[in-house]
Amino acid sequence: MKVYICNKSCCPAVETVGDEVLIGEGANTVRLKKNEWNNLVQKILSGELHSV
Structure with a gap:
């Protein structure tokens, strides 16, 4: 499985x-x-880590 961090394949994955x-x-x-x-x-799911 490979998921790009943004909507373009030039972004980190x-x-x-x-x-x-x-x-x-x-x-x-x-x-x-x-x-x-x-x-x-x-x-992340438990809320211990969240958006910055």
């Missing part, structure tokens, strides 16, 4: 690859393990 989730583009990419990604999603 969130992509699942194997057991990792990649966020960003090129040298500016962060790699999260599935459990780290799921923890991040849970913090």
Whole structure:
């Protein structure tokens, strides 16, 4: 799965690859393990993390 952060394919993306989730583009990419990604999603859904 690959989802672009904006409506254009030139924007950074969130992509699942194997057991990792990649966020960003090129040298500016962060790699999260599935459990780290799921923890991040849970913090967003619970309201612990929110819009800035």
